[in-house]
Amino acid sequence: MSGAHFRCFFFTLTATAALFVARGHSQIADEHRTFLYPYSLPAVDQGLMSDVAVTLDRAAGSTYVPGRVIVKFRDGASTTARIRSLSLVSATTAVSERPSYANFDLVRIDPSDDAEAVADVLRQRPDVEYAQAAYRVHPLMVPNDQLYGIQWNLPMIDLERAWDIQGAAGSSVTVAVLDSGVAFQSAVVRFNGRAFRDDLGNLHPALGPVDIPFAAATDLFSSSRFVQPHDFIWDDNLPLDLDSHGTHVSGTIGQLTNNSFGTAGVAFNVKLMPVKVIDSDWDDIFGAPNQGTDDVVARGIRYAADNNAKVINMSIGRTGPPSPVVEDAIKYAVGKGAFIVIAAGNDFEDGNPTEVLAEIASRVQGAVSVAAVDRSKGHAYYSSAGSWVELAAPGGAARVFGRDGLVFQQTIDLRLGTSLVEPRACGVPASFAVPRFDVFMFFGFQGTSMAAPHVSGLAAMLVQQGITNPAAIEAALERFATDLGDPGRDNLFGYGLVEARDTLRGLGLAR
């Protein structure tokens, strides 16, 4: 992908909508879409966005703990023979007290000695049954997904060891994704493309009736994966993603994992409830009856809570006046046992205004607002800061780390799905071809939108583990977060970076 294209899609994510849809048309019957076929051609997977080096940083081979060797002497080997064998290795060797549940001994050697060489020498002795270095054992749950190596964000929150604790990762938990929809179903839908005006003032002619293909994201869909989908923009049960944002966010929460394909997700067995509360530019061009306003968001929250979502991810936000209708809905949902995660905002360098929805979360026990950190656990330059920030999670930042610093998940191929947005940022003349939403790529995004689903996935794992009280989930996430920035809670990172393994593992009496 060229730099111009990259800037294009990045800009679409972080800027406010800059497309003006000509609404001069009368309210006509064909304003609404028609669901033509339940499936389209198979989805096309384009792989990884170009120019990203895939580096699997897990070195092959084994490493061992220096300073000791594991030895099993043969039954009947005399103490004298054992001492003689050990003295051959070094004068400083000594046998430690035999550990519990062991039929072998741990031999202490000089830490500077090569433990493998020492073991080789000992193995030659007739009184030694076996000898080996104390090789480090790694968690078994390192996903085999092809692109896992570029997902710096998941190991950052110690997710591999968390998966060891809870391999199920939320299989009985539903996470609602209140967003631009999700690529959750294959379909062909007939829309009526209306004339519209872009932000340069250019009027673009109506596309007329167009049949748009959709497909379920190949690294997201599985049977029984999606439950109770609903679209509050089109007022039906087909919350298709005409943007890419909601599909990417859903990937962070529950991308299919350990399937030797694509990327991994946090709570990869979780059930997803796509709830569309945000309209994309294409939704507007196609004449969606509703837009992503406070009332729509509030209805989406209530819908998710009423349909047994245990976690609600809201990678959405706005600034401006308060929103009592959303606050009321958030309190309602928390009261019904749903834990709510809200992105803290991307406007740090744009005056850092108060994020209204995130600010509500900070006042409700059982809802959290999430700031973003970059690849070095530093404050992501865009991540809004304020009293409302409660937690931090990886959100990525391309400014510092280039594309390797982004959060990668599968989503709609932006070149085909949303290419009309921001022609200026793309640096190319606008090209308003009919979009298609059945082609997917693994794209890197950045934003607190990307940070929030890490927390939602982790919350789902906590729910799976039996912590169902939203206030308790918030308390656990905050208690076990790694403090960043100023000691204690601060406005950049809140209580700190979420820590998956420690959160799931809790505390013992003395440690």
Added chain:
Amino acid sequence: MRRVGVLMCAVCSVARLSAQPSAPGTSPDRPPAVQVRPFVLAAEQRFAAATTFNAAFGSRLAPFYGGGVQVATRRGFYVDLAASHLDRPGQRAFVSNGEVFQLGIPLKISLTPVELTAGYRLKRSRRSRLVPYVGGGVGWYKYRETADFASGDEHVEATHAGYFVVGGAEIRIQRWISAALDAQYTVVPGILGLSGLSKEVGENDLGGVAARIRVILGR
């Protein structure tokens, strides 16, 4: 129970040694100047770290089993050396606003006190069957905590000194067998309170109040 059985055998063996016939010229009822009296004990301890123990185990009560030996003088002074042991499975947890949330991660603690007691037995008469006693002492408390999914350095193994007072009464059941019931108040600083749940809730004493019963062989 098996451990208790082994201890009983050991006690009986030692008892046979101390229960030798009296020396010629001494009264058969008159105990020797110094007696070695082995015993087995069972105790139920109510831990002082209530929130910590309730969070991990659902209860602050836990049983100890052990045994020891007492050296008692005819004048009433005595010294005990006792060892006991507690094993307890529980769960890792966290506490929020006073509410406990268990996480289903298995946890196991063991506590092995070795206690040295000095005290006085208030024997009112030679024929009295009831002997009150008081004492106090110092102990070494070996604590071990393990949990699933722990890396090597996350297990806890610590030994710390503590101190205690004890008071109770011994009743002679047979000529060579007595039962002692007492209460012991123990303070064990230095193990809890540094990390984990105990630090979270501000509890730093691994001691508590124990109700103990001992079966003692000897007069």
